[in-house]
Amino acid sequence: MRPTLSHWRALLCGALLACLACLSNAQELRIGLSSNPSSVDPHFVNNDAISAVVSHAYETLVALDADARLTPALATSWRAINDTTWELKLRDGVKFHDGSPLTAQDVVFSLERPATIVNSPSSFAAYTRAITGKKVVDRLTVQLMTATPAPLLPNDLTRIFIVSRKSAEKASSDDFNQAKVQAGTGPFRLVKFTPGTGVQFTRFDGYWGAKPTWSGVTLRALPAESARMSALLSGDVDLVENVQANLVSQFRQNRNLSVFTKVSSRVMFLYTDHRESSPFVTDKDGKPLERNPLKDARVRQAISRLIDRSVLADRVLDQLGVPTGNLAASGMFGFNPELKPDTVDVQGARQLLAEAGYPAGFGLTLFGPNDRYVNDKQVAQAIGQMLTRGGIVTKVQVSPMATYVGRASKKELGFGLLGWGVGGGEPSGALRGLLATPDKERGMGATNWSSYSNPQFDALLNEALDTVDDARRETLLQKATALALKKDYAIIPLYHQVSTWATRKGLTMVPRVDEFTLAQQVRAEAEDRK
Structure with missing residues (x-):
């Protein structure tokens, strides 16, 4: 059972954190990870x-x-x-x-x-x-x-x-x-790796760069939110990543803690299904349809218009999301300022569905993970309710990320929630991974679960990938993104996550858009003031 706010308030009021007077002389840094490295x-x-x-x-x-x-x-x-x-x-x-x-x-x-x-x-x-x-x-x-x-x-x-x-x-x-x-x-040098438990490092004194503060680092695998938060509050760890969303504001008010945030490069989106037939798409009575509604761009656009991204960001995510119509976050290379997130338009969505031949809507199953992204289960459920109110009767099925990815990567599901870290400083990797026509030899479309294929998009992307001039390449990437996201609605961007970390008071860290938690970028505040 998910801990209630009253439970956390009691824990926050009653917890006695370990003494921090000697924090600047700490030898070991203990970090609670939200993942379990394999x-x-x-x-x-x-x-x-x-x-x-x-x-x-x-x-x-x-x-x-x-x-x-x-x-x-x-x-x-x-x-x-x-x-x-x-x-x-x-x-x-x-x-x-x-x-x-x-x-x-x-x-x-x-x-x-x-x-x-x-x-x-x-x-x-x-x-x-x-x-x-x-x-x-x-x-x-x-x-x-x-x-x-x-x-x-x-x-x-x-x-x-x-x-x-x-x-x-x-x-x-x-x-x-x-x-x-x-x-x-x-x-740091690796000392011990224990699957399911964590990783231990010791400082490498021969390091060429700035020497890290810590003589040792322990990364504890604590994927369960409640266990991770409890470990911080009890003093078992010094820092945690991915703070439980509904606790961020309370942690900010706790004099024994410090909270750090950063708009992430990770974009959350819905992948669709462009095949002639799609599993888990039916009429409203649950009977299979002769043709796949998701193959029609008007249906995909209707889905986008039924989603209230502001509600997702402010209420479901507790303000840990920034609505987007892009893949790249604002300020990143390749960000297209002309691509705004769709606003809610239920009447317009119903009109699009009618034009596509589905005036009464249809049935759909939305799949997603329940342990990977910020409030991912709640986000999927909220989207399901939004689509149902617009005439697309939506069932929601969530599962652990490991199970979910195994099925989705085989294209067994057809429609679901996914996140993608737009790494490398620009959206080229996301475009070629998520939207390019699959070509294993060229490394294209490796995560194209939508089965999207548009020669015009591929041509723009390939030209960008061959263009050394940065300004020209950025223009091509912006055009390719606009084609795929606003004309074709190949996938449906929702929001960029806001990454969170919490530390014991007396520590400072560098929050990163790639969501990496790096011990070498964590320091004692007293040390920073020297």
């Missing part, structure tokens, strides 16, 4: 929650700062020396945890390793597929060749962690998970 092999699962965990021990050539802007990491610079060749200069003096120095050979090995991993549930190879050749110029210089212009290669490199060839060449994913491999360059 691996710490940096190349095994292309999953943001896992990438955030392994970012404590591993680094990329190019990084994203807290606002998703490209910044140097293990590479101090990168440049296109011609249309199909990028050259990267590596940082000198970097040591791996095994003591070996970072060289161009390690980079080449790390870029090749993802494609060799067997049984990866979500491969990182999509980020290296454009690379057709690699050249070691000298110890700290590497050139990467592509068959066609690849302006997004620096963005893709923010996803590939660099590992020591010396330690990782003969290591299995199990070796990584058992901490037998010390192949990273990050500020």
Whole structure:
């Protein structure tokens, strides 16, 4: 049972948090995660929650700062020396945890390793597929060749962690998970990984960058909201991510806690089904329909107009959502300011349904997760009620994310709620993953659960992906986004999540649009005042 507000008020009033007087001298930072990492092999699962965990021990050539802007990491610079060749200069003096120095050979090995991993549930190879050749110029210089212009290669490199060839060449994913491999360059070294429990790190004193405050970090897997909040209030952890939505305002008023928020790059949306027939779509009596209503853009537009995004953001999400008509968040590269979120128009939606041949509406099942996003179950239920009031009788079925993704990725469901972190500093990855016509060889449409395909959209996207000029590429991305979202209603954007963290008083942190919780960006306030 979900704890009531009165329960939390009592706990907040009665909880005695541990003394914080010596916080600036704390040796260990304890973080309560909202996820349960399944691996710490940096190349095994292309999953943001896992990438955030392994970012404590591993680094990329190019990084994203807290606002998703490209910044140097293990590479101090990168440049296109011609249309199909990028050259990267590596940082000198970097040591791996095994003591070996970072060289161009390690980079080449790390870029090749993802494609060799067997049984990866979500491969990182999509980020290296454009690379057709690699050249070691000298110890700290590497050139990467592509068959066609690849302006997004620096963005893709923010996803590939660099590992020591010396330690990782003969290591299995199990070796990584058992901490037998010390192949990273990050500020912390892996000590222990216990699936279902968490991850332990110790400070790497040979780190090339700013030394982290903490001598040790423990990441506890606490996916249940109540357990995570209780751990913070009892002093079992120092920081939690994804604060229970209805507790944010109370936590702000608690003198023993600090709350941090950031509008996330994660966009929440509804995927639709563009196939001739779709499972779980019926008439109002529950009988199968000869044709799929969702295949008609007017029906998809009607669905969008029936959704009150302001109600979702303000009431269902407790103001932890920002309504959107885009994929990229405001201020990000590729954001299209002309794409406003649809306003509620029930009469207009009914007219669209009538024009499409469904004046009486139809029946639909909306699927979604119940343990992945902010109030995801409640959001799905609210959308179901909104659609039903507009004539689309909607049933709602939610399940744990692991179960849900398994079915949705096989296109067994047809219509559902999903979130996507628009990473890499621009929406290109989201456009090619969610909306491009599926092409496994080119890494296109890997998560196109809508079965959407429009040659005009593909042409705009492909041109953008081949355009090195940033201004021109942004214009093409904006046009492609407008075509898919406002003309075709291929998917239906809802809102961007607002990410939340809470810490014990005396700690400060850097909130990030990618939702990563990084111990190296958590400090004691007393230390910051020095």
